[in-house]
Structure formats: C-alpha cells, structure tokens
Amino acid sequence: MNSEIKLFSGSASRYLAEKISHEYEKPLSKIDFEQFSDGEFQTVILESVRGCSVFFVQSTFPPTDNLMELMMMMDAARRASASYIVAVIPYFGFARQDRKHRPRVSIGSKLVANILTTAGANRVITMDLHAPQIQGFFDIPLDHLDSSAVFIPYIKKLDLENVVFAAPDMGSTSRVRTYAKYFGKDMVICDKHREKANQVAHINLIGDVKGKDIIVIDDICDTANTLCMVAEKIMEEGAKTVRAFCTHPVLSGKAYESIENSVMKELVVCDTIPLRKESSKIKVLSVASLFATAIRNVHEHRSISSLFI
Secondary structure (H helix, E strand, O other), rough: OOOEEEEOOOHHHHHHHHHHHHHOOOOOOOOEEEEOOOOOOOEEEEOOOOOEEEEEOOOOOOHHEEEEHHHHHHHHHHOOOOOOOEEEEEEOOOOOOOOOOOOOOOHHHHHHHHHHHHHHHHHEEEEEOOOHHHHHHOOOOOOEEHHHHHHHHHHHHHOOOEEEEEEEHHHHHHHHHHHHHHHHHOOOEEEEEEOOOEEEEEEEEOOOOOOEEEEEEEEEEEHHHHHHHHHHHHOOOOOOOOEEEEEEEOOOHHHHHHHHHOOOOHHHEEOOOOOOOOOOOOOEOOHHHHHHHHHHHHHHHOOOOHHHO
C-alpha cells in the first residue's frame, strides 16, 4: 500500500484517535458530523481522500449511533474514491452475540461484520473480541490485537511473588492459561452459573488461592457484578489480594459503585472505551501505541506478529 495515509476519528473515539495520531506522528484528517434537529446526522469528509489509504478509528459501544457513524464515514470515503479503507475498532460491539444460544435470536456480531463490509471496509483492526471465532465472520482481512501486550508489562512492574491467575468463567480459561504459561504460574478457574444475562447465581472456585496474589483476566467488564462476586469468593478462600485486568471497560449500571465497594485492590482496563467517571480503584492503560504500530505495519505491508507477546 504505497498510497498516502489519512487518519480519521469518529466522535465517540476522538480521545483515543488523538493519542494514536500523536504516536503515529501524523495529525488527524478533517471530518465533520452535521446534526439535524430530529437527531439524524450526516458525515462529511472535509478533504480529498482520492487514491488514499484511510483509517477510521471508532469503537462501537452503545449507542448504536457510533456504529452507524463508522459505516457512514466509510461509505463517504468509498464514494470519494479512497483506495483502501480500514475500520479501526478498538472495542467491537455486539461481540457477545456470536451464536444462537436459543431459538429465534439474531447473531449480532455476524450481522455487524456483514454491514461493515457492505459499507466499504477492506480491512478491520480490532482488539480482544469477546469470542475469537468472530474473526471467521469476516470475508476481509482482520487483525486481532491482544491486550496482553499492554497488561503484561504492567503486571511485571507489580513484582508480585505469589501470583496466581484466575479465569472468571470457563470461557476465559484459554486467555488466562496464556498468561499463566508466560509467567510460569498456576491458574484457577471460577465456574459460574447464570440465571439470566448479567446475573450470576452461584460460583465454584477450582484451584488453590490461599495466601496468593490473584490476578483475574477477562475481556469485558460490564456491570461488574460477576467480577465483584468472583473477587469476594477468592478472598473468602484465603487469597492475599485480588486484582482484575479487563480490556474493555463497558461499566454499565452500578458498575462504578460496585467496584468501589468491592474487595478488589484495583481494576486495570484499557482506553478502548472512555470512562464515564473517575474511580480510585480503576487504572487505565492506553492502547494508542499498539494501534499506531498496527496501522503503520498494515500500511507498510509489514507483519503485526511482533505486537504479540
């Protein structure tokens, strides 16, 4: 890809796009979002993108306007004869809807993959999909970055001797096993039973945590109910401390209050989604440098495997 590169930001991820732009050492290109009185909006690219490689940075967390905005930006670039269009989606919304777990439900993540392609995306760069198999929903190249490149250096700085890594549910075991293997430490698993979405009825802890510094690894923290229950269960079993590392801070409902009142020492998250409020227990690590490097490598036809630990 030898064409000129242009970086654009959607309105929801401007804070992160500016950091990526700074790391890339290239200013964001100009775009405008015109609002109608009824709430409808229109995207207007304010400079030529003809023959350019364009990268649009926008996480697709609620409201769905963020997803619609991303699609309209790409559609505008396609109609303006951009040569290559990349959707940079730090947080890929609807990723929890990856299968039919009961009759007559939509597979939302597949639908989003289809409409992104239809809107004009030639490639997608994202991070920590809730279900890695979603990569297979795309018929275009997808670069799936891993937050371990950001979390592992921070964990090393903590310099904890008795670390044990914990999976908050059975679905997280593969991710957590990677951390445990890298550090040469043990892991435990929390087997949880849900009554319905966002409500956990019971947790069983598989493994020994007594006297250990526990690090819980997950991709999303939504209501924080599960995370706080897991932390409480781990402390009840005799752990010394509990920390949690979650890539995407969705943090809906009473999540901030729950985290503040929890037994967790800290919750470490990435800036894929902006925090709605400050918290003494929440530490934010930026993924800007990681995404800037990925964008550069994609544009220069270089491998991104060096970004994985």
